[in-house]
Each structure stands twice: as structure tokens, then as C-alpha cells.
Amino acid sequence: MNMGASTTAPWREASANQTRLAFGQALLAIGERESRAVVLSADTQDLLGIRPWIANWPDRFIEVGIAEQNAIGIASGLATTGLHPYVCAYAPFIAARSMEQIRNDVAYANQRVVIGAAASGISLGVAGGTHHALEDLALMRSMPNMTVIVPADVNEAYHATLATLDIDGPVYLRLGGRTPEAPVTEDSAGFTLGRASRLRPGNDVTVIACGAMVELALKASDALKAEGIDARVLNMHTIKPLDREAILQAAAETSGIVTAEEHRFAGGLGGAVAELLAVERPTPMRMVAMPDEFAVVGPTVRLREKYGMSAEAIVAACKSLVG
Amino acid sequence: MAVGNEVRSACRYQARIMITIGHHDCRLSDDRETGERMNEARDELLKRLENEARLLRRNLWRALRAGGGGHAGGSSSAADMLTALYFHRMRLKPSEPDWPDRDRFVLSKGHANAALGAVLAQAGFIDDALLDRFYHFESPFGMHPDIKVPGVEMCTGALGHGLAIATGMAYGARIQNKSFHTFVMLGDAELHEGSNWEAAMAAAHYRLDNLTAIVDHNKIGQSGRIEELISLDPLADKWRSFGWEVREIDGHDMGQIVDTFDALPLKKTRPTAIVAHTVKGKGVSFAEDTYLWHSNSVDDEVHARALKELGGA
Incomplete structure (x- = not known):
């Protein structure tokens, strides 16, 4: 697979072959292009690699603490004022615990909220069944207005995150742990929703x-x-x-x-x-x-x-x- | 001067627009031109608001009759404060419901939607005739607020959501250097939902003094007296301990309501919690202070009895 010059792209190195970090890297590109973008953390600043965002745009960053329901509610409220919130969270917690907030405040209200859900599937294997997200796709795709994306590798995670610039509605981006050593998608292929x-x-x-x-x-x-x-x-x-x-x-x-x-x-x-x-x-x-x-x-x-x-x-x- | 210095545009509008709500076209018309209120004497202001509140109660009972019943108790306890918000405190343009600089109101206790619909109709956001289509098939005016209705800021009624949403709105104002104020009305039994306290923590942490939470403290939930369900006491102290500036008022005393709204924010760098002591079902004796009227049937006969008590046709 010919990855060309892109193998040396700074975002790729910083992503360390993790889709969740590629999400954080893509946010940096979004921050440059979209002044309405706001990032929320549920005590997940390192999980999704958003410390550079916090350094660049502290006024467009909100730490909500370990409070996923609150993160989604605040994101919905921000979106009603015209901002574009990106919620950084753990998949096993954001999808299940704040399901009702996602359904009512985001999906039903059809607000432009992007959820970056790291640690999905059994990527937190040794953490045990309380920390696996094995029903999140069922929950998220059952709701009208939702867009649900599962990137295969860092290329796709990066480009799918960029693609949210053009999605005027709620998005659930399912991010896993470490993905293939060699990317399975072409960086140049981009992402077509x-x-x-x-x-x-x-x-x-x-x-x-x-x-x-x-x-x-x-x-x-x-x-x-x-x-x-x-x-x-x-x-x-x-x-x-x-x-x-x-x-x-x-x-x-x-x-x-x-x-x-x-x-x-x-x-x-x-x-x-x-x-x-x-x-x-x-x-x-x-x-x-x-x-x-x-x-x-x-x-x-x-x-x-x-x-x-x-x-x-x-x-x-x-x-x-x-x- | 009770009215404050800002020129408030609530009720100073001329609107004649066609809007689309789902499959329905509704014609809004309101040619009231009420003029500046800045010089209105306080007693005249209070009298005007009290008359508007009486009309609001008549209208919410009218909606309940159209729907065959509903949440009379919590709608009635909220009526005076809703009136003061929409006819005095909030900066709004009913002819431009999405005006970016409008003050925000979130009815977190969404089951009081009969009252919200009534005040939106009286303020000119929606067609008055919509009140007669409460619960009707495909009506945008159902038991709970729907964001598709002009003037409704969020679909609420699943309890424990509104405070977080309002916190996001207030934070959104800060990020965009906007001066609008965000109000959220919470039920007291709603405060059993733990998500409220997540939001209370965050709003205080971020010093959102552009946010005011109004607790409609009517002391009664769906199953009985809150004191016997799960006690909220000491309620004001709970908010204080979370970092909010708190004022307790009589939620049916228009003077206290107006004075408190005019004093917002009560303290710089803090969100405000108004714990408003109210009477569930206020204004109609048979519905007052009983969980039986949290939600109940309303037929023509009940409706007539309610209107007779409310008076002021």
C-alpha cells in the first residue's frame, strides 16, 4: 500500500495509530477552519488527544467532568446558539448513560452535535464487561436523524472527523483502540459519508x-x-x-x-x-x-x-x- | 423604577407572518402596539401582568379542555412567573422567534406545556387557535414542548434535561459575546433527577451569571407530597452549596417576581436560583394543592367551573 508522503503528516505521527487520537488531531484542523467549533471533555482530555486544542482555543473548550449526561445537554444547548460542539467521551458511558439526552436533546431536537466515542467495542478488554461498548451501535442507529460512523483506521478516523464539517445534524463517531499497524484504507481516498x-x-x-x-x-x-x-x-x-x-x-x-x-x-x-x-x-x-x-x-x-x-x-x- | 433600563421588546411588535409547522400552515397575526413600558408606573405594570396571568390561566384551562385533560397543577403554579418573563423581563421578538440575541427560556418541567403554549399565544409567537388543538392529531402543541413550535427553545419534559441545556445556551452566549440571558424553569420533584446537580455544579464552576434557574416549588409531585416521596429540604441551601446565588420568593406575588427578575443577576459571577414557593393548581380551588390535579381530565363542565373561578373573561 503506497501511503506516499502522507505517512509523515504530523497528525499521523501524533495519532500513534489510534483512531481516538486521530479524532483529536482532526479537531485541530477543524478548529482552524470553523470558528463555531467547540470541544467538550468528560474528563477525557488525553483519551482523545485534545490538549493541543485546549492550548490553541481555551475559549472554545469546556471541561464538564465525569458527567456524560451533562456533556450532552450542554452540547445541545450550545448547538441551539449556533455553535458546533464536539463531545469527547468514552463509548461505554456516553452511549448508554446519556442515551436519553442523546435521543431527546440531540436526535429529536436535531442539533448539530458530534460525539467522539473512544474505547468502543472491547478495546478496553482488561477493564471488563462494565467498560465494554458492545451495544452502542444498536442504540445510536435506532434513532432518527443520527449519523453513525465506524472508522477502520487512523486515516478514516481523521477524514471522517473532517467530514463532520459538512454534516448538519447529530453524529456518533465510534472510535476503537489500537487499529492495524498498516492502515487498511488509503489516506488519499478521504471519506465519503x-x-x-x-x-x-x-x-x-x-x-x-x-x-x-x-x-x-x-x-x-x-x-x-x-x-x-x-x-x-x-x-x-x-x-x-x-x-x-x-x-x-x-x-x-x-x-x-x-x-x-x-x-x-x-x-x-x-x-x-x-x-x-x-x-x-x-x-x-x-x-x-x-x-x-x-x-x-x-x-x-x-x-x-x-x-x-x-x-x-x-x-x-x-x-x-x-x- | 421596576422596569429597568433596557428597552425590552416583548409586546412591542407588529407581526403578520406565515409560518410552517410540520404539515400545517398557521397564520400569526398580532397588531398590538403597546409602546414603551419604560415609564409605566409600578402598580400599572403589576396590574397589567396580573391581568395577563389571569388570561394565561384561562387559556391553559382552555387548552386542557381541548385536549380532554392534562397537567393543570404544574401549569397553574408556573403561570405568574411565565407571565412576568414573557411580558416584562425577556427581550424577545415574537415576529422573529429565532432572533439570535433573544433571551432564552427552557421549560424543563415540560409537562406544563399548556401554560407555555398559552403564553406563547398571548405573546404572539403562535396562532391563538392552536390552543384549541392541544393533543390533536399531528398538532405541534402536544403534552410537551416541541422545538418545531416558534418560541419553543427545546423539546423537554423528560425531566432532568433542561438545566444542562440552559447551561449550554448560557455558555454559548459567553463564547459568542452575546448579552442574552437564559432562563430555565424546573419542577421541584424534577430535582430528584441527579442530572440537575451535574449541571448545577458546572454552571457555578463556569460562573454563568447569565443563567437563572427558577424552581416552581409547589411541593407536590405526581404521586403525592414531595416531602413524603424524597425530601428536597433544605432546598435553598442545596443550591447555595453548589455555588448559586439564591432568592426565595412567593411565586404568585407579581411584585416579588418582577423585582427579582429586574435584579438579575443577583450576583456577578454566579448563576441565580429562584426558589419560588407556589401552589399547585393555583387559581382554581378544586385543583389547588393536591396531587390529584398533577394531571387530570378536563371536560366542559370542569372547564366551566374553572373559568368561573378565574373570572376576568
Whole structure:
């Protein structure tokens, strides 16, 4: 993958291969371009790398403390005055605890609030089940007016955050922990909201993945190729609005769909794809996702393996559809 | 001089605009030209406001009848303060509801929407006829405030939201060097929601003296007396301990209400909490001071009895 000169971009170095830090770096670019942007922290200044923002624009920074409900309420109030708030928070807390504030004050009121939700999925593996966010996509995508984005790597996190400059409504940006050593998306590809990117061609079977699972989907595709199976890989970075066209096309052109996500089976990417296909074009599907249980304590990679969110699981699911 | 030095534009407008609310077109018309109030004698001011408050109560009961019932208790306890806000204290342009420099009002206790709708109609934000469509199919005027209605700043009524939102509005004024003041009205039982105290902490920390919280302290929640649910006492001290400047008033004494509003902010660098002692259902004897009228049915007969007590048709 040719990353060209961009590999040396200052934002990339500062992101240290973490999507949550790429969000903070993108905010710096937003701060230069949009004087209405305001950043809120729920005691998350380092989590999302916003200390440079605080240094640059102290008047456009608000620390609310460990009070997620308050962060969303204040953000909504700021937005009504014409400002563009960015809320920096932990996914497991902001999505669940302040769900009602997000639904009423942000989604129903349709206010321009961007939520940067770090530590999503099981990226805080050893912190335990209280600190995993495995239902946030289900919560966020069930609300009208919401845009839900799951970047696959630092490139995408950076460009998706920049894309919020043009989204006049609420956004949930799901940020994980450490992402692939080598980015899986092209920096030059930028980010097109609601348009899945096809990272591998293939007409035997399709893998639709988001977030950290995109890297594993590519590994699975490579492994399947060696066995003579061409698996298309779609990076479904936007969960809402869903790229219906790309999904329906994949359903028409390949023998089945495998979804892959670091989220529970219920209500996430797999659910979104299944809701579409069940109505529009019933298609054999397999879902690679977290089972209906709370994860044990462990490193993220070990947990992914234990609960079947692995390249091997994607390979097996694909084979079951083409076999 | 009770009115204060600022030229306040509430009620000094001529509006005849077409607005769109959802699928409905509503014609607003209001040709009242009431002129400057700056020289109005205090007793005349109070008399005017008391008359407006009586009309507000008649209108909120009218809306309740249109809806077949609703939150008479908390709407009535808030009526006098709402009147003083919209007809005296707040700088507003009903013909331009999104005027960026307008003062903000958030009805956090959104179940009192019958009162908010009534005052918005009287002030000229919405068509008076909308009051007769309370709860009606696809009406923008339902049980709780909807931001799509001109003059409504936020969709509220899920309790414990408004203070944080108002804190954001007040902070937004500071960031943009705007002079508008933000008011939020809270129910007393609403203060059981812990999110209020998150916002109370933050507003005091950020010294938002452009923010005023009004607690409609009618002492009664949906299930009974608050004292028997979960006690709030000492309520004023709670706000003080959070860093707010507090004044306790009789929320039905128009003189006290006006004097307090005119004195805002009570203290530089502090948000103000007005703990307003009120009577749930105020103005209609059978609805007063009882949880049974937190929300209740209103038919033609009940409506007629209420209007008879309110008088001043």
C-alpha cells in the first residue's frame, strides 16, 4: 500500500495509530477552519488527544467532568446558539448513560452535535464487561436523524472527523483502540459519508465489515483467495445512513453476505444489513459478532478470538456460504 | 423604577407572518402596539401582568379542555412567573422567534406545556387557535414542548434535561459575546433527577451569571407530597452549596417576581436560583394543592367551573 508522503503528516505521527487520537488531531484542523467549533471533555482530555486544542482555543473548550449526561445537554444547548460542539467521551458511558439526552436533546431536537466515542467495542478488554461498548451501535442507529460512523483506521478516523464539517445534524463517531499497524484504507481516498468502499473485488462471497474488523476481513479475503474463493470486502464505515446500493449489489452479484463487527449480534452492522436484505432481497447471511453474553477480562485480541470475532471465523463463515 | 433600563421588546411588535409547522400552515397575526413600558408606573405594570396571568390561566384551562385533560397543577403554579418573563423581563421578538440575541427560556418541567403554549399565544409567537388543538392529531402543541413550535427553545419534559441545556445556551452566549440571558424553569420533584446537580455544579464552576434557574416549588409531585416521596429540604441551601446565588420568593406575588427578575443577576459571577414557593393548581380551588390535579381530565363542565373561578373573561 503506497501511503506516499502522507505517512509523515504530523497528525499521523501524533495519532500513534489510534483512531481516538486521530479524532483529536482532526479537531485541530477543524478548529482552524470553523470558528463555531467547540470541544467538550468528560474528563477525557488525553483519551482523545485534545490538549493541543485546549492550548490553541481555551475559549472554545469546556471541561464538564465525569458527567456524560451533562456533556450532552450542554452540547445541545450550545448547538441551539449556533455553535458546533464536539463531545469527547468514552463509548461505554456516553452511549448508554446519556442515551436519553442523546435521543431527546440531540436526535429529536436535531442539533448539530458530534460525539467522539473512544474505547468502543472491547478495546478496553482488561477493564471488563462494565467498560465494554458492545451495544452502542444498536442504540445510536435506532434513532432518527443520527449519523453513525465506524472508522477502520487512523486515516478514516481523521477524514471522517473532517467530514463532520459538512454534516448538519447529530453524529456518533465510534472510535476503537489500537487499529492495524498498516492502515487498511488509503489516506488519499478521504471519506465519503454513506458510501461503502470496496477494498477487495470478488464475486463469490461478500464480507461487509466495519471498524477494527475491516483489517480481519482483508486477512480473511487473502486466505480465501489462496483457496480459490474470491471474497469481496466492503468497508461499511457508515452504519447510518447505510449504503443500500452497495449491499444490494453485493447480494445480487455474490452468493452470500458475511458481516463482521466488534459489537453484539443484536442491532449492529449485521442487524442493519439483515434488516435491509430481509425486505429487499433475502440473501444467505452469516454474522461475525459478539455473542449474547458479557465478555470476560482479557486483552482485546484474545477476546476477539474467544468470542469468534477473528479472521478465521470470517473465513469459515464465507466457506459455509459458497460451499 | 421596576422596569429597568433596557428597552425590552416583548409586546412591542407588529407581526403578520406565515409560518410552517410540520404539515400545517398557521397564520400569526398580532397588531398590538403597546409602546414603551419604560415609564409605566409600578402598580400599572403589576396590574397589567396580573391581568395577563389571569388570561394565561384561562387559556391553559382552555387548552386542557381541548385536549380532554392534562397537567393543570404544574401549569397553574408556573403561570405568574411565565407571565412576568414573557411580558416584562425577556427581550424577545415574537415576529422573529429565532432572533439570535433573544433571551432564552427552557421549560424543563415540560409537562406544563399548556401554560407555555398559552403564553406563547398571548405573546404572539403562535396562532391563538392552536390552543384549541392541544393533543390533536399531528398538532405541534402536544403534552410537551416541541422545538418545531416558534418560541419553543427545546423539546423537554423528560425531566432532568433542561438545566444542562440552559447551561449550554448560557455558555454559548459567553463564547459568542452575546448579552442574552437564559432562563430555565424546573419542577421541584424534577430535582430528584441527579442530572440537575451535574449541571448545577458546572454552571457555578463556569460562573454563568447569565443563567437563572427558577424552581416552581409547589411541593407536590405526581404521586403525592414531595416531602413524603424524597425530601428536597433544605432546598435553598442545596443550591447555595453548589455555588448559586439564591432568592426565595412567593411565586404568585407579581411584585416579588418582577423585582427579582429586574435584579438579575443577583450576583456577578454566579448563576441565580429562584426558589419560588407556589401552589399547585393555583387559581382554581378544586385543583389547588393536591396531587390529584398533577394531571387530570378536563371536560366542559370542569372547564366551566374553572373559568368561573378565574373570572376576568
